Amino acid sequence: MKRTPMLSESEKIPLLLKAKELAFFGSFLGLALLATLTWVYLLGEIFLKFVIWCFS
Secondary structure, eight states: OOOOOOOOHHHHHHHHHHHHHHHHHHHHHHHHHHHHHHHHHHHHHHHHHHHHHHHO
């Protein structure tokens, strides 16, 4: 079984910064996706109500 060497303090800091950057990017992407899906849902609902109103 191969053992991985322990990381020194100077090598841990870039990994933490990279993890923070990825977490920030992931949360931003998640919020942007949620906002986009909300707009698509609301516009689709408005369009559906308009179509039903036109053909009723």
